[in-house]
Amino acid sequence: MFRDRDLLVRALGTFLPARFGHRFGDALTPRLGGARDRHVAAVAGAAAAGLLADAAAGEQVERRFVAALAADDLDACRAWANVGPPCGAALVEGERFLPPPGPAVFVSFHLSGGLAVFEVLRRRGFAPTFLRAPAPPGATRYARAIGAARLRYLGRVLERPWILTGAGARGALEQHLAGGGSVVALIDVPAQAVELRDRASGTLFGRPLSLPCGLLRLALAQQLPVVPFDGRIEHGRRIVRFHPPATGPDVATLLAAVLRTLEGVVRERPWDWHAWLELDYLLSDPGSEHAAAD
Numbered sequence: 001m002f003r004d005r006d007l008l009v010r011a012l013g014t015f016l017p018a019r020f021g022h023r024f025g026d027a028l029t030p031r032l033g034g035a036r037d038r039h040v041a042a043v044a045g046a047a048a049a050g051l052l053a054d055a056a057a058g059e060q061v062e063r064r065f066v067a068a069l070a071a072d073d074l075d076a077c078r079a080w081a082n083v084g085p086p087c088g089a090a091l092v093e094g095e096r097f098l099p100p101p102g103p104a105v106f107v108s109f110h111l112s113g114g115l116a117v118f119e120v121l122r123r124r125g126f127a128p129t130f131l132r133a134p135a136p137p138g139a140t141r142y143a144r145a146i147g148a149a150r151l152r153y154l155g156r157v158l159e160r161p162w163i164l165t166g167a168g169a170r171g172a173l174e175q176h177l178a179g180g181g182s183v184v185a186l187i188d189v190p191a192q193a194v195e196l197r198d199r200a201s202g203t204l205f206g207r208p209l210s211l212p213c214g215l216l217r218l219a220l221a222q223q224l225p226v227v228p229f230d231g232r233i234e235h236g237r238r239i240v241r242f243h244p245p246a247t248g249p250d251v252a253t254l255l256a257a258v259l260r261t262l263e264g265v266v267r268e269r270p271w272d273w274h275a276w277l278e279l280d281y282l283l284s285d286p287g288s289e290h291a292a293a294d
Contacts, residue, residue: 002029002069002070002073002140002142003142004141004142006032006142010025010073010074013025013078014078014081014083018084019237021236022235025070026070030067041061042062043276043277044062044276044277045060045062045063046062047061047279048061048062048276051283052205052266052270060270060271061271065271069112071112071233072113072114072115075113076115076146076149079149079150081149087118087119087120088119088120088123090120090231090238090239090240091237091238091239093241094229094243095124097227097242097243098227099227101124101126102126102182103178104182104227105224105225106183106184106227106229106242107184107186107187107226108230108265109230109265109266109275110188111232111265111269111273111274112231112232113240115153117184117240118158119157127182128182128183129161129162129183130154130163130183130184131164131165131169131185132151132163135147170198173215173218177218177222177224187211188211189211189212191210198212199211200255202252203256204259209283209284213251216251216255216258217251220250226247226254227242227243228243228265230243232272244261
């Protein structure tokens with residue numbers, strides 16, 4: 001949603017001390033965005049108020065959503081530029097919920113501040129990767145630059161930075177897990193955004209939706225722990241939080257357990273959830289569960 005001129009704000013914020021870099025972005029981004037950012041904030045706030053049935057939450061989202069998106073992008077720039085404390089030095093909450101290093105699936109939503117989880121896991125003996133979808137066509141220069149910063153950072157710090165979606169992805173994931181690796185998955189992905197055919201039905205805040213479930217299916221088949229997590233940035237400091245492992249005898253029950261945890265995260269910090277602008281795509285009639293496929 002940001003324009004090319006916002007890149008200058010991110011670049012300047014990258015090389016300031018973390019606290020001041022984020023304050024700088026918080027102050028300047030709305031001035032550059034003007035009416036456009038105010039419109040985006042209003043749409044996100046209305047969506048939050050409706051889904052959460054909470055007018056106060058909607059007001060929080062309208063006030064803080066754009067700044068949270070900017071902070072997430074700034075965090076990616078700082079990680080790529082290797083400025084300040086590394087992501088692996090993030091404050092970790094809920095570390096007791098981590099399984100022993102080895103194969104595991106870590107799940108979350110697209111939330112501001114989540115990038116640090118990869119290096120946090122690396123420092124604790126895990127070998128994480130993720131499933132990477134191709135960049136959407138027509139991306140702006142800003143979106144391409146921020147995306148490149150994230151990928152270059154991950155390429156530097158991960159043993160296996162990513163697995164591409166498409167034919168052979170399931171086999172590559174199985175091989176990675178069988179070799180002791182772990183996978184980080186952000187599952188709030190509309191069917192229209194990425195072609196992941198193995199999806200399961202669930203509910204989020206009482207609304208039906210269909211989400212990718214291939215990794216949950218693999219975790220059940222291999223009896224691997226599934227650990228929900230979230231990240232956030234407070235006063236320039238990265239924080240990663242792990243939650244109790246989700247359990248269930250089948251994919252639907254396991255997905256429901258994950259969604260209960262992540263619902264709580266969204267209620268706690270609704271402005272950090274990136275999906276408010278695409279709820280119409282995410283919360284659609286899921287129909288019947290799709291068959292597993294690559």
